[in-house]
Each structure stands twice: as C-alpha cells, then as structure tokens.
Amino acid sequence: MRIGLRTGGALAIQATDLTLAYQQRPVLWDVDLEVPQGVLMAIVGPNGAGKTTLLRAVLGLLQPAAGEVLIFGQPYASQRRRVAYVPQRGSVDWDFPTTALDIVTMGTYGGLGWVRRPGSSERARAAAALTEVGMECYADRQISQLSGGQQQRIFLARALVQDADVYLMDEPFQGVDATTERAIVELLRALRADGKTVVAVHHDLQTVTEYFDEVTLLNVRRIAGGPVERVFTEENLRHTYGGRVAGIGGRAMGNDLESAS
C-alpha cells in the first residue's frame, strides 16, 4: 500500500478542538474532525453551520483561533502537494478570459512552484484529466460558454491533475444536472478505489447514504461523525438541524431541510 507506507497509517485529516471566529462570533466551536484514509466523507449541516469554513481551515486558508489540523499526521504546509481543493463553483469569475484547458492546467502549478511555466507535459496531463471527466471536446472553449455542470467538471479535472491523496470539495453537486451528478459520483468512487480520501460539503440529505461512507454532522459544533450507517440517524439530524427534520430514508426530507434552514 503506497499510502500506508508513506504515512504510517495516520488519519488522512485530523483536526482537533478547531475554533474559528469572525469578529468574535464563533463559526466553528471546538470541532474535531477525523477522516480515515480511503473514505468518501460528507460534511452535512444547515446554512451557516461552518461547513465551508471547516474546509478552508483544513486548507490553512483561515487561521483558527484555537486547535490544530494535521494532514497524514503533519501540518498542512508540509503536505500541500497531497491535498487538492475544489471550491464552490460560484466563488470565481467565469468571465475570466481563458479556456477550459487552461483552468485545468492550473492544477499543475503547485508542482511547478514560482516562476516556472507549465509546458507540454503539464498541458498533456491537463488534457488527460479533461478526458477523465468527459470534457475533452471542450478544451479550447471559453469558460463562460460552459454550462454549470461542465464548469463543475472543469474544477474536478483541475483537482484530479493535482494527483493528490486528499480531495476537499465544496458542494461539488450544487446546481449540476443529473448526468454530471452521476459522472461525479463515479469519479468519487474511482478516487476511493485508488485509495484516495474525499471530503465533500454536501446538501442533499437523500443521497448521503448512497454516495458516502462517512458523514460529519456539523452545526457550529460537530454534532456527530463516523460511518454513515451508524451516525446518519434521525436523532442526530434533528440535533443538527434544530428539530425540524421529519425523518430520513426515502422521504423527501432533504428538500424540507433546505427550506427550513
């Protein structure tokens, strides 16, 4: 096992006592996050629960008021190359003057370091990643001409190019069509089969059980976390969403929650 050898079996992500505040208001309060290697984990919680903040804290983009984050037992700065990030699609300006292939090539920048420019091998890797997400025909397309689902796939391809061990994704399924959603799920499973770890902020409670192995229920504090079958219970969800959950399973609960939160 490649990963086992490199890491001595440490957790992919271990955050302890993570506390983060914006202007003295806690956004994350004493949160522990333990992600074993090779799992697909969903982070679930109402709006304003701190899901994106948690991802950004793990990535070192935000400075926690307390607590620490370890990636494979090491601080993030030394593990940068092993972590890939897929931000929310809406976080960037899609009118930026460039092509789909160029955006995917950005995933290779971390390996290049400052000043060195991407060459033909970087572009070839980017093209291969585009093929992996079924977007090879759109390589030269201006990014504003792509649909929402296609833009999301571009972002995923960019993360694939990073060839990381841990993938942090902020709502990868948001606003994508059914085809793209299936393609993304297959991609996540392929990553897991390669021993990669994926942590995704997820909004659709109905698909948590189907898509993910583990789940962290978050609402400023961590309500519960662990294997889906053990943790994803009606009671835990009620704690997370404040008692407005009708039930889980086949019922249309995800939508109720969306409107409730």
Place this chain on the structure above:
Amino acid sequence: MTSAQIDVLLVAVVVAAACAIPGTFLVLRRMAMMSDAISHTVLLGIVLAFFVVSDLGSPILIAGAALVGLLTVVLVEAVSRTGLVREDAAIGLVFPALFSIAVILISSLAGDVHLDSDAVLLGEIAFAPFNRFAPFSVDLGPIALWVMGAILLINLACTALFFKELKLATFDPALAAALGFSPAIVHYGLMSLVSITAVGAFDAVGSILVVALMIGPPAAAYLLTDRLPRMLGLSVAIGAASAVAGYWLARVLDANIAGSMATAVGIAFILVLLLAPQRGLVATARRQRRQRWTFARQMLLIHLATHEGTPAETDESRPDHMQRHMRWPPAFANRVVRTATERGLIVLENDQLRLTAQGRHEARAAAVR
C-alpha cells in the same frame, strides 16, 4: 516631424504601454478604482521623499511614491475589513485623505519648489523633450523616456516571470493560497507595479490621465478577446494607438496633449463597445434581431406541424389566424410568412399555409431542441 515631436510621441507610446500591462490585471480583478486612488496618493510619497532628499530628479522619489501607493492599498483594506464600510467607499475615504495631506504640504511647506497641483493633475508631456538625460554631456534623449522605458521593462519582465501566478491569484485566490502561491504577495506585487507606473507616468500625463491609460485600453481589449495573453497585447496596442492618435488630435485642436490622449482612449473604447465582433452593442443587437425572426419562424412551423392532418387544420393554418394565435401585428406576421415562404419552408395553397418537406423537417428539429 521635429525631434522634439518624435520625443513626445515616443514618451506617450511608452507611457501608454507601461500603463496597459498592470491595468489589465486591475480590470480583471475589478479593482479599476484602485488605480485612481494610487495615482493620486503617490503624490504624498513624492512630497515626503522630496523633503528627505531635496532633489526632484532623485529616484528615491519613485521609491517613496511606490511605498505610499502600497500604504494606500493597506489602508483601504484595513478600512473595508472593519466590515462597516464597503471597499468602494473605503477607497473614497483613504485617497482624498492622503492626497489632501500632500496638497497641504506642497502649498504650505514647499511653496518655493517646482511642484504645483496643476502639473500633478494634468501633467505636461510637451515639456518632456526639454528635460534631457545627458551623462558626461552626451545627449541620450529625454529623461522621461528613460524612466518610463525602465518602468515598461519592469512591468513586462514581472508579467512574463509571474504570468502564471498573476493569472491564478486573479482567477482563484483560494486555490492560489492552497497551492502555496500567496495571493497577498501577488496582490502587493501588482500594486507595487501600479504605484511605480503611476508615479512614472504622472510626470508625463498627470494623475487623472494615468487612470484613463490604465483602465480604458484593458476594458476595450476585454471586449475583443477571451484569452488573457491576447488581452494584454491588445491593451498595449490600443493604449499606444490612442497615444499616437491623441497626440495628433492635440496638434489639430492646438490643445493639451495629455487631455487629447485620454480623449482618444475614450473614443477607442466607445468604438470597441459599439463594434466589437462578438460582444459589441451592434453585434448583440443584430444577433437579438436575427434570433427574434428565427424564433418567430420556428413558432409558425411548429404551429403548422402540430395541426397538420388534424380536423382543425383548415382553420388553424389560415394566414390571418397567425395574427390572432401568436398575437403578432399584421405586418410582422406577413413578414414571417413571407420569409418562411422564400426559404421554401411553407407554401400558400387555397388560403392555407402548408409545410413543405423541408419545413416539416425544421419544425421537428426546432421542437426537440
């Protein structure tokens, strides 16, 4: 042309090119107004540095100006980070404060120095040829050309070296940070370039016109291309062309050169806004008009196809029925019917509109789309 005219033209072109490069990234980062702020506050840096070195020709002045340019950015960010003031308002608060300090210092303490507010606001590029760079009595051309040439080279070199970092930090600062390319370093690096360029250019064209040269050409180039390297090249080209056109405009009108150059930038932008092949207003209007006719024709075809072979067909396919059914004015309806007939999509038989084979085919294609 006299050699002085050639000197003025050269300075103008170099200033325009030097401004267009950092300006492109300002436009893409939606920070255009920061150039306005910096181009004014660098005056404070010049004044403060002048008190230290007492020499208006010293390069220390440029360094001082660049530092105050960065201070402007830091202060604007500090004010807007309080969450009580938005960024545009923060710019509006910080830059008049720093600029007015500079104006007071000039008027009260350095009254006997050749630094007056008119020259600061408008510049005087016509004087550029008189200030020569002549080490050991060898005339090497106007100093302004050397200073701006050096700044242009710095801008070109930094953009070439850090092109990938500038692009990444502009498009997706979060990914840049996660990959270890500090967006803050890129940001302040770019702001340093803006400050240096502003202080160098402002001698020639004044602080207000620096903004025109930094923002106008990139804003026009943005409408002409969707590739960043081409946008940079087009910005430089539009800026340089506007500088040359502005110079001749000034000759014809016998007017201020810098003002004419900024006017030329404005005219260039308006032309691009109207005539850009894809995104221009004219192209957009024509496309919308074409789409309106195409859509109307498709409605007609689909309507005829829906009722084809049904008992209601005789009623539904009379030409005058279209006016009522689609709520089309008669002239519009007639024109839709005429163009559809001309294209061989429908034929008129016994006061009935009938689809041709081709019309049926198009109706089907339009309906599934």
